[in-house]
Amino acid sequence: MKNFVYDIPTKVYFGKDQIQSLSELVKNLGKKLLIVYGGGSIKKNGIYDSVLEQLKKTGGEWFELSGIEPNPRITTVKKGIQLCKEKKIDGVLAVGGGSVIDCSKVICAGAYYNGDPWNLVMNPSLIENALPLIAIPTMAATGSEMDHIAVITNEDTDEKIGTRHPLLRPIASILDPTYTFSVSPYQSAAGVADIMSHIMESYFSKEPGLILENVAIGLLKTCMDSGLKVLEDPEDYEARANLMWVSCWAINDFLKLGRPVAWSVHPIEHQLSAVYDITHGVGLAILTPHWMEYVLNENTVDIFEGFFRKLWDWQDKELDSYELVHKGIEELNKFYAKLNLPMTLHELDIDSSQFSAMAKKAEKQVQQGFVPLSESDIVKIYEASL
Amino acid sequence: MKNFVYDIPTKVYFGKDQIQSLSELVKNLGKKLLIVYGGGSIKKNGIYDSVLEQLKKTGGEWFELSGIEPNPRITTVKKGIQLCKEKKIDGVLAVGGGSVIDCSKVICAGAYYNGDPWNLVMNPSLIENALPLIAIPTMAATGSEMDHIAVITNEDTDEKIGTRHPLLRPIASILDPTYTFSVSPYQSAAGVADIMSHIMESYFSKEPGLILENVAIGLLKTCMDSGLKVLEDPEDYEARANLMWVSCWAINDFLKLGRPVAWSVHPIEHQLSAVYDITHGVGLAILTPHWMEYVLNENTVDIFEGFFRKLWDWQDKELDSYELVHKGIEELNKFYAKLNLPMTLHELDIDSSQFSAMAKKAEKQVQQGFVPLSESDIVKIYEASL
Incomplete structure (x- = not known):
């Protein structure tokens, strides 16, 4: 175990009706708030009204930035920063999925930065200050509500980049599992695949x-x-609650403290969703088993064997290491199938035309991964996933 | 899962030589520091010198309270409070085992309280402020370095009581696994039993x-x-590091958020170590299997079965629930035996003469436990442990 400093200060208000804590939380931020949200589903399911009810109690003023895209764009971030500067915003309230929260994070940092905010994504060491952010997630997936990461897409360059800085971590998050009841089976399954991927990439x-x-x-x-x-049951509170809390711990840093590792599958997937705008978790579910098969070798087989013995309760299974790992990957594929997720890139209408260009962009980020990968390695993983 | 607020703000500096962070940490506390430690083993193993080297860099002043007992007494707490008030101390540095840290916590709170500090132990809602505390644990056991609990003994009344308050949590802790290399096999094993007990009591x-x-x-x-x-190897860094980090997460609240439960075995043991001054973890290892057997009934058998299936990797074992649990407890006993811990109260020269008096005192604290226990229930658990 390497040396580390544990410091995860986000305060989490967890459970049904915890929105009641919002007015007190907001009072500490200041008078002027920016609310950031997506396509408006929070207006249909009542979350928007609950938030406004709380804000009205504070006597403060608020402004809105809506329409954040599923893969949030730097142009949208810029709009948010402009609003913050114009209106002299004191704090940001992100209500939505990971995209809304990620977008809000860079808005918070950009409010204190005078250059092009894409610089903050490419070089987070430029972040010197950030507005305080409160996150109210409406799905369990990215864990953005408790981490210090933001993934932003640059539509001009077809790049999707994850940036990290301690100042990007929300100061508080309100996690109400009932807010995720209305998430569709497809998006719920994609969220599960995303969370799984965060855990496995750390493992x-x-x-x-x-x-x-x-x-x-x-x-x-x-x-x-x-x-x-x-x-099975979208309104199973206990299951929604477990997913919501797991999503935070999969990525809030705990699993990486003492065991730093550069992720591999995420950067390979980010190129897919940047170019084809597919759902991130879906891309991860397709790529992960193929990545595992590709990086399986004499240096990694023991780690994969240990992983699958623990995951599938195969402590006593008598099998050759490689056989066991192949079987383990097969089971993982079966699990993704149970989630009813697409299993191939073909199903998402993706062909091989962009593989080389995408691999070139991903390469820079996976040179330090669990197994360093070159551009041609990445192309082979894409091809296996077709 | 019940509603909860996650808020564990202790910053942890983990790893070899992290003591180097101390001078910076201390500078933020103020000019006058109280160092609290035990019987002086930190002077033999060099930790004391490392601490002083850091303090000298700060230009501040420090005072010392040494000789904290294994089961820290309220009279010792009083001495520390007096020192804090007389010398106008700005912060406390606890260097030692759980007893030293627990004692320091109540000193920190007592520095702002004018009555008898035993009141703070019996009624923690009286705690309104506390000096900042930095903990440097020298063994892995109580997890006091990241929790908000302090266990104090009143020698006049033969009581040992655990008190809890958010202000008792250290603001920072420095965890260097090499500091635990010199802990004896017996004390290491007792620490393991203590950590196991914290996890099981939460489960x-x-x-x-x-x-x-x-x-x-x-x-x-x-x-x-x-x-x-x-x-096997007291200087196995990786194993010491794992134990040290586990000891924090066993009790820092994470396992209890959303799943509050009043502990049972701890209060029953606290009476033993209060009266006979035995090592807390040793008492826990003796009592726990007997507590399990005693509270096993039709309402609890499923929970115990689930627990042992997961713990011993018995997912596919075909056994009747009760048989499986009995076998699980037997395995737990075998594990304690591997730790070379005493298995009976007799081995610690404890007879039944105080059982009734101890049970009377413990009863108040276990009425809300996993299975509520009466005085006579507790006597029976003591008797089974003889």
Whole structure:
């Protein structure tokens, strides 16, 4: 285990009706608030009204930025920054999925920056200050509500980049599992795949760290079990609650402290959703098993074997290591199938025409991964996923 | 899962030589510091010198309170409070085991209180302010370095009481696994038993919470695996590091958020160590299997079955529920035996003469436990442990 500093200060208000805490929280931010949200589903399901009811109690003023895209764009971030500067905003309230929260994070940082905010994405060390952010997630997936990461798309360059800075972490989040009841089966399943991917990307490290491995397995089992329950009954509070809390712990840094690792599948997928605007979790579910098969070798087989023995409760299974791992990957594929997710890129109308260009962009980010990958390695993973 | 607020603000500096962070941390506290430690082992193993080297860099002043007992007494707490008030102390630095940290916590709160500090133990709602506390643990056991609990003994009344308040949580802790290399096999094993007990006491709840159950199992397996490794090789850095980090997460509240439960075995043991001054973890290892057998009934058998299936990887074991639980408890006993811990109260020269008096005192604290216990129930658990 490597040295680390644990510092995850986001305060989380978890459970049904925790929105009641919002007015007190907002009072501490200041008088002028920017509310950021997406396509307006929060107006249909009543969350918008609940938020406004709380804001009215504070006596403060608020402005709105709506229409944040599923893969939030730097042009939208710029609109938010302009609003913050014009209206002298004191704090931001992000109500929505990971895209809304990610977009809000860079708006918060951009409010204190005078250059092109894409610089903050490409070089987060330029972030020197940020407006305080409160997140109210409406789905369980990215875990953006408790982490310090934001993924932004630059539509001019077809790039989708994840940026990280401690100042991007929300100061507080309100997590009400009932807010996720109306998430469609497809989006719920994609969220499950995203959470699984965060946990697995943290698990695969050559640095030892038994506690992190074992907690990761506990989180992963919880995610998979609760994921299937949510598809059976979208209003299963307990399953929605487990998914919502797991989504935070999959990515809030805990699993990476002492065991730093550069992720591999995420950057490979980000290119797919940047170019084809597909749902991130869906891309991850398609790519992950193929990435596993591709990076399986004599240096990694023990780690994969340990992982699948723990994940599938195969402690006593008598199988050759490689056989066991192949079987483990097969089971993982079966699980994704149970989530009713597409299993190939073909199903998403993606062909091989952009593979080379995408791989070129992804390459820079996976050179430090669990197994370093070149452009041609990435193309092969895309091809296997067709 | 019940509603909760997650707020664990202790900043943790983890790893070898993290003591280097101390001078910067201390500068933020103020000019006058109280260092609290135990019997002086920190002077033999060099930790004291490392601390002083850091303090000298700050240009501040410091005072010392040494000789904190293994079960810290309220009279010692009073001495510390007096020092804080006389010398106008700005912050406290606890260097030692859980007893030193627990004692320091009540000193920190007592510095702002004018009555008898035992009142703060009996009624923590009286705590209105506390000096900032930095903890430097020298063993992995109580997890006091990241929690808001302090256990104090009143020698006049033979009472040992755990008190809780958010202001008791250290603002920062420095966890260097090498500081625990010199902990004896007996004390290391007792620490392992203590950590295991914290995890198990949180696990046994009638409130659902799959994520908490699964993370608890991950922590427990890590603790047991690393515990055995530490006994084999006291300087196994990785195993010491895992134990040290597990000890925090066993009790820092994470496992109890959403799944509140009043503990049972701890209050029953506290009476033992209050009267006989035995090592807390040793008492827990003796009592826990007997407590399990005693509270096993038709309402609890499913929870115990689930627990042992996960703990011992018995997912597919075909056994009747009760048989499986009895066998699970037997395995737990075997594990404690591997730690070379005493298995009976007789071995600690404890007879039944005080059982009734101790049970009377414990009763108040276990009426809300996983299975509520009366005085006579507790006597029976003591008797089974003889």
